[in-house]
Amino acid sequence: xxxxAKPFKRxxxxxxxxxxxxxxxxxxxPWAEIVRLSDIGDMGEAREGEEIVQxxxxxxxxxxxxxxxxxxxLHFGGISTENNFEAxxxxxxxxxxxxxxxxxxxxVKRVIxxxxxxxxxxxxxxxxxxxxxxxxxxxxxxxxxxxGEDLSRYFYDRFGIETVCIRIGSAFPEPINKRMMVTYFSYxxxxxxxxxxxxxxxxxxxxAFGVSNNPAKWWDDRKxxxxxxxxxDSSTKFADKFPDSADYPPxxxxxxxxxxxxxxxxxxxxx
Numbered sequence: 001x002x003x004x005a006k007p008f009k010r011x012x013x014x015x016x017x018x019x020x021x022x023x024x025x026x027x028x029x030p031w032a033e034i035v036r037l038s039d040i041g042d043m044g045e046a047r048e049g050e051e052i053v054q055x056x057x058x059x060x061x062x063x064x065x066x067x068x069x070x071x072x073x074l075h076f077g078g079i080s081t082e083n084n085f086e087a088x089x090x091x092x093x094x095x096x097x098x099x100x101x102x103x104x105x106x107x108v109k110r111v112i113x114x115x116x117x118x119x120x121x122x123x124x125x126x127x128x129x130x131x132x133x134x135x136x137x138x139x140x141x142x143x144x145x146x147x148g149e150d151l152s153r154y155f156y157d158r159f160g161i162e163t164v165c166i167r168i169g170s171a172f173p174e175p176i177n178k179r180m181m182v183t184y185f186s187y188x189x190x191x192x193x194x195x196x197x198x199x200x201x202x203x204x205x206x207x208a209f210g211v212s213n214n215p216a217k218w219w220d221d222r223k224x225x226x227x228x229x230x231x232x233d234s235s236t237k238f239a240d241k242f243p244d245s246a247d248y249p250p251x252x253x254x255x256x257x258x259x260x261x262x263x264x265x266x267x268x269x270x271x
Contacts, residue, residue: 007199008032012070014057014077014099017041020114020171020190021076025050027191028074031198038066039077057095060102067102072198075099075148076114082139082266092144100155108161112197113152115165115207117183118142121260123218125182129259130220131207138260149207156205164197164227167219168210175235178242179261182216186233196229203227218259 008031015021016037029035029049036051037043046052055066057077067073077099078092096113103111120129121138135146145167152163169183171190189212197203208224211217213231255261 006031006033008071010034010036010051010070011198012036012038012067012073014038014055014073014075015080015114016076017043018076018080020168023171023187024074024076024191024194027187028194031195032071036066036070057098058090060098063095063098064102064105067099067106067108070106070108072109073099073103073111074114074194075111078144079141082141082263085140088140088144092141093147096144096148096151100151100161103161104155104159110198110203111152111161111163112194113148113163113165115149115167116142116145117167117169117209117211117219118260118263119145119149119167120219121258121263123259124257125218125259127218127259128220129218131209131223138258138263139266141263142260153205162203162205164203164206164208164224166193166197166208166210169212169219171210175238175241177261179256181235181238181242182214182218184212184214184233184235184238185210186212186231189231189233192232193227193229196227200227 011032017039034049034051038053038055040056043052053066055062057063078095079088118138119135119142121142122136123129137143137146149165155161169185170180171185175181175184193210206224209219209221211219212233214235254264258264
């Protein structure tokens with residue numbers, strides 16, 4: 001039998017119908033013979049080299065079946081915005097627990113967990129945050145991502161399952177506000193960070209920051225240097241869209257005082 005030219009036989013991408021899942025669907029194909037796509041939403045028809053499996057991450061048996069034959073997981077599934085706790089608990093907390101239980105039982109080699117910058121949203125915009133600093137989530141969504149980071153740490157310490165938790169900034173085609181000039185994370189840089197996270201020889205349990213090489217920085221990613229990721233893009237090319245203003249940030253504007261931005265206005269205490 002001719003050996004495969006691709007490093008993985010099967011990669012699972014959860015959240016494949018989401019905004020980033022749709023971007024990643026084609027770009028991760030060179031890494032595996034088969035990309036298994038999963039979501040509760042419509043993913044369309046399977047293309048060459050794909051498997052489509054609709055799955056509710058809150059369904060433990062379904063997640064276990066989903067994991068069979070998988071070598072590595074890109075976990076982008078769940079709710080990606082602030083919401084009520086009951087919804088987030090099912091998708092992001094119970095769903096992530098079910099995923100790691102299945103990863104353990106199916107002997108999966110590595111997980112890349114799509115965490116979020118909203119795990120640190122209550123740090124000030126004057127702070128420089130690294131992976132060893134305590135989490136300061138800005139809402140229930142951020143709390144759920146902190147849970148995922150801690151859960152993945154437990155599964156590494158107890159069972160040796162390697163995880164890279166990427167605290168994703170703002171992964172969009174371009175910044176849409178002043179805050180995103182700091183948090184901008186290009187699609188190309190996202191894909192490269194995922195590639196580095198999958199292919200690094202050993203990652204243990206790593207917390208990395210998903211951000212491009214922007215001129216202003218809130219996050220220090222040196223503790224993830226062993227991944228070998230170097231961002232190539234920068235928000236600099238969009239600087240003319242958001243010229244500096246003498247009164248920015250306003251002293252009384254919570255969305256510019258803290259790194260979480262608008263998420264601080266959608267948490268229950270601000271309703």
